[in-house]
Amino acid sequence: xxxxxxxxxxxxxxxxxxxxxxxxxxxxxxxxxxxxxxxxxxxxxxxxxxxxxxxxxxxxxxxxxxxxxxxxxxxxxxxxxxxxxxxxxxxxxxxxxxxxxxxxxxxxxxxxxxxxxxxxxxxxxx
Amino acid sequence: xxxxxxxxxxxxxxxxxxxxxxxxxxxxxxxxxxxxxxxxxxxxxxxxxxxxxxxxxxxxxxxxxxxxxxxxxxxxxxxxxxxxxxxxxxxxxxxxxxxxxxxxxxxxxxxxxxxxxxxxxxxxxxxxxxxxxxxxxxxxxxxxxxxxxxxxxxxxxxxxxxxxxxxxxxxxxxxxxxxxxxxxxxxxxxxxxxxxxxxxxxxxxxxxxxxxxxxxxxxxxxxxxxxxxxxxxxxxxxxxxxxxxxxxxxxxxxxxxxxxxxxxxxxxxxxxxxxxxxxxxxxxxxxxxxxxxxxxxxxxxxxxxxxxxxxxxxxxxxxxxxxxxxxxxxxxxxxxxxxxxxxxxxxxxxxxxxxxxxxxxxxxxxxxxxxxxxxxxxxxxxxxxxxxxxxxxxxxxxxxxxxxxxxxxxxxxxxxxxxxxxxxxxxxxxxxxxxxxxxxxxxxxxxxxxxxxxxxxxxxxxxxxxxxxxxxxxxxxxxxxxxxxxxxxxxxxxxxxxxxxxxxxxxxxxxxxxxxxxxxxxxxxxxxxxxxxxxxxxxxxxxxxxxxxxxxxxxxxxxxxxxxxxxxxxxxxxxxxxxxxxxxxxxxxxxxxxxxxxxxxxxxxxxxxxxxxxxxxxxxxxxxxxxxxxxxxxxxxxxxxxxxxxxxxxxxxxxxxxxxxxxxxxxxxxxxxxxxxxxxxxxxxxxxxxxxxxxxxxxxxxxxxxxxxxxxxxxxxx
Numbered sequence: 001x002x003x004x005x006x007x008x009x010x011x012x013x014x015x016x017x018x019x020x021x022x023x024x025x026x027x028x029x030x031x032x033x034x035x036x037x038x039x040x041x042x043x044x045x046x047x048x049x050x051x052x053x054x055x056x057x058x059x060x061x062x063x064x065x066x067x068x069x070x071x072x073x074x075x076x077x078x079x080x081x082x083x084x085x086x087x088x089x090x091x092x093x094x095x096x097x098x099x100x101x102x103x104x105x106x107x108x109x110x111x112x113x114x115x116x117x118x119x120x121x122x123x124x125x126x
Numbered sequence: 127x128x129x130x131x132x133x134x135x136x137x138x139x140x141x142x143x144x145x146x147x148x149x150x151x152x153x154x155x156x157x158x159x160x161x162x163x164x165x166x167x168x169x170x171x172x173x174x175x176x177x178x179x180x181x182x183x184x185x186x187x188x189x190x191x192x193x194x195x196x197x198x199x200x201x202x203x204x205x206x207x208x209x210x211x212x213x214x215x216x217x218x219x220x221x222x223x224x225x226x227x228x229x230x231x232x233x234x235x236x237x238x239x240x241x242x243x244x245x246x247x248x249x250x251x252x253x254x255x256x257x258x259x260x261x262x263x264x265x266x267x268x269x270x271x272x273x274x275x276x277x278x279x280x281x282x283x284x285x286x287x288x289x290x291x292x293x294x295x296x297x298x299x300x301x302x303x304x305x306x307x308x309x310x311x312x313x314x315x316x317x318x319x320x321x322x323x324x325x326x327x328x329x330x331x332x333x334x335x336x337x338x339x340x341x342x343x344x345x346x347x348x349x350x351x352x353x354x355x356x357x358x359x360x361x362x363x364x365x366x367x368x369x370x371x372x373x374x375x376x377x378x379x380x381x382x383x384x385x386x387x388x389x390x391x392x393x394x395x396x397x398x399x400x401x402x403x404x405x406x407x408x409x410x411x412x413x414x415x416x417x418x419x420x421x422x423x424x425x426x427x428x429x430x431x432x433x434x435x436x437x438x439x440x441x442x443x444x445x446x447x448x449x450x451x452x453x454x455x456x457x458x459x460x461x462x463x464x465x466x467x468x469x470x471x472x473x474x475x476x477x478x479x480x481x482x483x484x485x486x487x488x489x490x491x492x493x494x495x496x497x498x499x500x501x502x503x504x505x506x507x508x509x510x511x512x513x514x515x516x517x518x519x520x521x522x523x524x525x526x527x528x529x530x531x532x533x534x535x536x537x538x539x540x541x542x543x544x545x546x547x548x549x550x551x552x553x554x555x556x557x558x559x560x561x562x563x564x565x566x567x568x569x570x571x572x573x574x575x576x577x578x579x580x581x582x583x584x585x586x587x588x589x590x591x592x593x594x595x596x597x598x599x600x601x602x603x604x605x606x607x608x609x610x611x612x613x614x615x616x617x618x619x620x621x622x623x624x625x626x627x628x629x630x631x632x633x634x635x636x637x638x639x640x641x642x643x644x645x646x647x648x649x650x651x652x653x654x655x656x657x658x659x660x661x662x663x664x665x666x667x668x669x670x671x672x673x674x675x676x677x678x679x680x681x682x683x684x685x686x687x688x689x690x691x692x693x694x695x696x697x698x699x700x701x702x703x704x705x706x707x708x709x710x711x712x713x714x715x716x717x718x719x720x721x722x723x724x725x726x727x728x729x730x731x732x733x734x735x736x737x738x739x740x741x742x743x744x745x746x747x748x749x750x751x752x753x754x755x756x757x758x759x760x761x762x763x764x765x766x767x768x769x770x771x772x773x774x775x776x777x778x779x780x781x782x783x784x785x786x787x788x789x790x791x792x793x794x795x796x797x798x799x800x801x802x803x804x805x806x807x808x809x810x811x812x813x814x815x816x817x818x819x820x821x822x823x824x825x826x827x828x829x830x831x832x833x834x835x836x837x838x839x840x841x842x843x844x
Contacts, residue, residue, distance in 0.1 A: 014632050016632075016636045017636055017639070020636055020640060020643075021639075024643055024648065027648055027649075028648075087628055087631045087635075089678075090687075091689040091691050092689060108631065108635045109631050109634055109635050109638070109674075112638060112639060112642035112643075113639045113642060113643055114642055114643070114646055
């Protein structure tokens with residue numbers, strides 16, 4: 001078995017999308033954890049030594065912004081790079097996410113999974 | 127003896143004049159006719175009396191004494207008739223009247239015989255005093271009878287009349303009658319050898335001035351003004367005559383030594399003429415003032431009243447004040463018991479509480495005055511009604527006006543339209559309304575009509591502007607509510623679009639994701655055919671994604687929520703990039719896309735690069751879509767502090783009608799649907815909105831269909 005390229009947490013409330021990304025990343029050779037919203041996401045983040053968190057913003061219960069805040073406030077998790085992957089495309093929304101501590105912001109519909117993958121590679125190679 | 131002659135002559139003249147005045151004033155009125163007859167008989171008596179007094183033989187004396195009896199016989203009955211007429215009692219006392227005429231006519235006939243006046247004989251210093259015949263005694267009886275009858279009637283009427291003008295009239299007539307008869311009676315004493323001369327004749331003379339006074343002050347038979355004028359006139363005549371006589375005397379004593387030549391006459395005349403020319407007007411005015419003072423004491427000056435009211439009215443616009451002022455001033459000047467000003471426009475008659483009956487009367491009065499413009503004097507119409515000359519509409523109002531205690535009604539008319547009424551009660555003094563009063567009131571009425579109309583219009587205008595303001599407020603409120611509603615709807619729409627877009631994106635992403643993965647071969651090999659069809663699916667999906675993006679952008683722009691990241695932007699760089707990126711797509715269609723580089727670097731603009739990129743991409747896409755052969759040329763220029771981007775294609779061109787709607791939502795050129803079914807119809811609309819948001823301008827030029835088109839946009843330099 002090839003060595004896993006890295007540990008990624010994907011937080012996305014749409015089941016179909018989550019499945020698609022999970023399967024794609026797994027196929028490409030990453031270890032992928034999935035969560036439907038912020039709370040289980042934080043649990044996983046605390047438990048696993050993640051290389052990257054990819055999160056949506058618009059989610060029930062705890063949305064992406066709150067999640068980012070929590071991750072960055074927690075000493076264990078604050079070093080993990082966060083990639084916001086959302087449909088919210090307004091300048092203000094992007095700024096807000098980045099201001100809270102996310103490192104990257106990508107708009108979902110403009111990228112294919114392959115393009116997303118390329119970006120992820122870029123980040124992890126840093 | 128000459129005294130009695132003079133007295134008789136004076137009596138004759140004054141009776142004649144009085145009779146003439148009264149009769150000529152109103153020939154048709156029965157009252158005036160009756161009084162005229164009375165005066166006629168009195169004149170006849172007096173003239174004959176005069177001639178009798180100066181007769182120098184018995185036959186002459188006898189003749190004239192019969193003559194004077196002619197008058198004397200009828201004096202009583204004519205007077206009786208007159209008084210009945212005056213108080214409208216003819217029907218009541220018809221029998222007495224007819225009997226009286228018959229009996230005195232009998233005596234009239236008897237007068238032609240010696241049974242009445244037997245002869246003449248000297249008595250008490252009179253050379254020729256008549257002796258009574260056998261029929262004289264019954265005559266005297268009836269004479270007394272009817273004299274007393276008349277006085278009795280007058281007394282009765284006096285007691286029955288409670289107040290006012292009528293009472294005063296009766297009082298003076300009564301006094302005059304008593305005085306006249308008392309004086310007249312003294313004539314009969316000598317007939318019966320009672321040694322008392324007819325000293326009372328001179329009191330008979332007083333009858334005329336007393337009646338004249340009743341006429342003047344109480345407007346009896348309405349010849350007051352005439353008498354006033356004639357007093358002035360006769361005064362003037364007397365004064366000028368006196369002057370002439372005096373001057374003539376003076377000249378004759380001093381200059382001409384008692385010799386009256388033509389020369390002396392002319393000189394005297396000249397002197398008097400000069401004097402008169404200078405002194406006429408002051409003299410006239412003096413007479414006028416004197417007669418006014420003596421005859422019309424305590425009267426107001428009508429001209430002053432009119433001027434005063436005009437002055438005050440011109441300053442008031444408040445309807446209530448106008449009415450109050452008019453009532454005060456008129457009532458004060460004329461010393462009225464009551465006055466009311468009625469305004470027509472106000473259904474409530476200015477909100478005064480009036481019973482329904484009164485309102486009916488007012489309405490009747492108003493209806494009368496819609497057509498008439500002459501004032502209505504109650505006494506006059508009552509008189510006319512009693513005289514039964516001819517029917518007049520005003521008679522209908524007699525009862526009503528009495529109920530209203532109104533003696534004078536003046537209509538206020540403005541250009542033939544009835545605006546209001548003055549209802550005047552009686553004067554406190556009981557006097558009648560004079561012609562001067564009425565003329566003054568008419569002038570005031572026309573001023574009042576104008577003032578009332580103005581005040582009314584002013585009130586209406588105030589009301590109108592209040593109503594207008596209320597209506598404006600109401601409509602504004604409505605508009606505000608509608609506006610709020612619209613805003614809410616707009617917001618709801620925007621939110622809906624946002625939400626919808628958001629919801630649409632997820633499935634679109636999934637389709638995009640999986641299809642791209644399959645195409646990459648992540649899930650295994652795919653055949654060339656499968657790849658082909660899957661690519662078509664992928665492209666369709668891309669279109670959907672673009673549509674959603676456009677819809678979202680449009681909704682954001684319209685609700686003003688689109689954010690712009692304005693930075694300095696080098697348009698030439700951006701354009702070059704986009705052109706080179708698009709080359710592969712262009713080449714596939716076997717078209718060209720040229721870019722003409724500007725000679726020197728362009729100034730920067732302030733813009734959101736992503737948005738401008740979208741615009742340029744859209745324009746390029748459009749050009750390529752609608753070009754079958756050839757291609758497009760992109761060019762950048764700087765001019766007048768603006769950067770102008772242009773893209774010229776060799777495509778199908780645009781007609782002038784299409785040009786107008788090109789930049790609107792969902793518009794595509796007509797017939798475009800036949801050639802290309804791609805494109806959302808939102809592209810140019812969005813491009814236009816984005817450019818405009820940057821304070822730029824976007825337009826298109828095309829000669830005509832089939833000759834290609836050039837799209838331009840310009841942006842202001844930084």
